[in-house]
C-alpha cells in the first residue's frame with residue numbers, strides 16, 4: 001500500500017481483514033495528515049444523502065463509483081467507525097462530523113483499527129517507483145533505494161492539493177511510467193483570483209447572505225447563496241469554493257469567467273430603489289457615505305463610493321437619479337473577472353487524476369498492469385463539499401483492499 005491517507009488506511013484494513021499481510025508506506029512522519037485537518041478540523045467524514053443523490057455530487061464521475069458505493073457506503077462507514085468507538089453527529093445538509101469536533105480522532109481510530117489487524121505502517125518511507133515485470137506489479141522501490149516485494153500494490157497517494165500534508169502528486173508519476181493516462185490535475189474547491197486586485201481594505205472581510213453568480217462567456221451557469229470572504233487577493237468562502245468546481249476548468253480553457261455578486265439578494269431592483277429613496281430622504285444633508293454605511297460593512301464604503309464614482313463629500317440630497325441607479329446596479333451586480341484559480345496550497349481537492357477508463361470500477365484494478373490497484377483522490381473523481389470526497393476515498397479504498405487481498409491469495 002502506498003499512502004496512509006483515508007483511502008490507503010481503509011484499503012489496508014479491508015485487505016488485512018480478508019487475510020492479507022499488509023504493509024503501508026507513508027512518506028510523512030505521521031499518517032493521514034490531510035484527514036486530520038479535514039472539515040475545518042472537525043472531520044466531515046461522509047454525508048447521509050441517498051445513493052443517487054450522493055452519486056450526483058460527483059457529476060459525470062458518479063458512474064465509476066457505483067460499485068464502490070454499493071460495496072461500502074455511508075452507513076457501512078458509520079457502522080465501521082461506531083465499532084471503532086468514534087461518535088459522530090449529523091449536521092446541516094446531511095454532513096456527518098465527529099461528535100467531538102476533532103478530526104484527528106478519525107485518524108487515531110483508523111490507525112488503531114489497522115494496527116488491530118496487524119497492518120504495518122512504515123512512516124517516513126517515501127516510495128519512488130513501482131517494480132514492474134512483464135506487465136505485473138511485483139513491488140515498490142523506496143526513495144532510499146530499498147525494494148519491497150508484493151503480490152499486490154495499491155496506489156493511494158492522493159492528489160496534489162495541500163502538498164504540505166504529503167499529497168504531492170507522486171502517484172501520477174508512478175502511473176504515467178507504466179502508461180496510465182492522467183487527466184491533467186486542477187485545483188478544485190478553491191479560492192478564485194480576480195484579474196484586478198480588490199482594495200487592501202477588503203482583505204479579511206466576510207460577507208453573509210449574498211448571492212454569487214458564475215458567468216462564463218456572458219452566460220450565467222450557476223449561482224450560490226451564502227457566505228463569501230475576501231482573502232489574500234482571492235475571493236474565498238463557501239459560495240466561491242462551490243462555484244470553483246465549475247469555474248476552474250473554464251478558466252483553464254481561457255473562457256471569460258466572471259463572479260457577479262448580488263449584495264442585496266433579498267431586494268429586487270424595484271425594492272432596492274425604494275429602500276435607497278427612503279434612506280436618502282431620511283439622511284438628506286448627511287454625506288452619502290452614511291447611506292452606504294447603512295447598506296454595507298464599513299470596510300466596503302470607500303470601495304463602493306469609488307467604484308460608483310460618487311464623491312464622498314456629496315450629500316444625500318445631492319445624489320442624482322443616475323448615480324442612485326449606478327449604486328443600485330453595483331449592489332446587485334458587483335463583478336469580478338477571474339484570472340486564475342487560487343493556489344494548490346489552499347485547494348481542498350484535486351480534479352483530474354488517473355483516467356477512470358483505465359481502472360476496472362468493480363475491482364479498482366489497473367486495466368494495464370495486473371496486481372496493481374488505485375484508491376482515493378489519485379483517481380479522476382472529485383465531488384462537492386459535504387463529506388462526499390472522504391466517502392469516495394473510504395469506499396474506493398475498501399474495494400481496492402478487498403480485491404487486492406483476493407489477488408494476494410491466488
Ligand SMILES: Cc1cc2nc3c(=O)[nH]c(=O)nc-3n(C[C@H](O)[C@H](O)[C@H](O)COP(=O)(O)OP(=O)(O)OC[C@H]3O[C@@H](n4cnc5c(N)ncnc54)[C@H](O)[C@@H]3O)c2cc1C
Pocket residue numbers: 002003004005006007008025026027028031032033034035037038039040043044045046125126127128156157158159161162165166167168169170171347348349375376377378386387388389390391393
Ligand atoms: C483542508 C482540507 C479539508 C478537507 N475537508 C474535507 C471534509 O471535511 N470532507 C471531505 O469529504 N473531504 C475533505 N477534504 C478532502 C479529503 O481530505 C481528501 O479527498 C482525502 O483526504 C483524499 O484521501 P486519499 O487517501 O485519497 O489521499 P490523501 O489524504 O491525500 O492521502 C495520501 C497519502 O499518501 C501519502 N503519499 C504521497 N506520496 C507518497 C509516496 N511517494 N510515498 C509514500 N506515501 C505517499 C501522503 O503523505 C498522504 O498521507 C479536505 C481536504 C483538505 C485539504
